[in-house]
Amino acid sequence: MMVTIEVNGRQLTVKQNLSVLQACLENDIYIPNLCFMEDMPHPPASCRLCFVEVAGMQRPVTSCTVKVAPAMVVKTDTPAVRRLQRSGLRFLLSVHHVDCQNCPANKNCELQRLARFLKIGLKPKHLENHLQDIAIVENHAYLTYYPNRCVLCAKCIHACRMSHGHSLISFVGRGFNTSLSFAGICDFEQTACNTCRSCADICPVGALVLKTACER
């Protein structure tokens, strides 16, 4: 079944089971997002970037977690929405080692795109920096993980699960100490990683990198 919603004054007729984010993206209305994936049944809503205003709701909501409904009225570009998106991005940058010249994602990086879209620098002035010195993870045969570039979007975990039926990588730790772990992957599974690469391909930044790419 289809429903009609209004977004920024435009009428959109979309499938009723879509999230507001999907409905907008499918109709070329861009909403900043980092952790959304088309086929993820339960979006983690962890990046806190995809805010929109919905008439009748007191506060902006994350558009990846709200389903479209008949006659819904949505605004994607209000000052309140942009304020929240900028502070979400500033938070991500406050725990990010910005060193684009030495990063394989340079010029193909979602953080760079988001910063351009939201008109903030990658190293904003007066930014409180919470970056910790976390060691690069090298204990995988084919992958290198850079925790200080990871935005914890979970796309790699989901992509791995889609490729292998279960995920060979997982998050460990909590809050500021969360990072990815390859613990528990046996040699046979690591060998499978050599031809899979879905996690490194889906990573929106330069956090999960094929070792061959690092050596280039």
Ligand code: SF4
């Ligand atoms: S992940 Fe993106 S923003 Fe971070 S260093 Fe690499 S290119 Fe720069």
Ligand code: SF4
């Ligand atoms: S390694 Fe990349 S894809 Fe995985 S959680 Fe971090 S940023 Fe997301």
Ligand code: FES
């Ligand atoms: S895309 Fe909605 S919170 Fe990340």
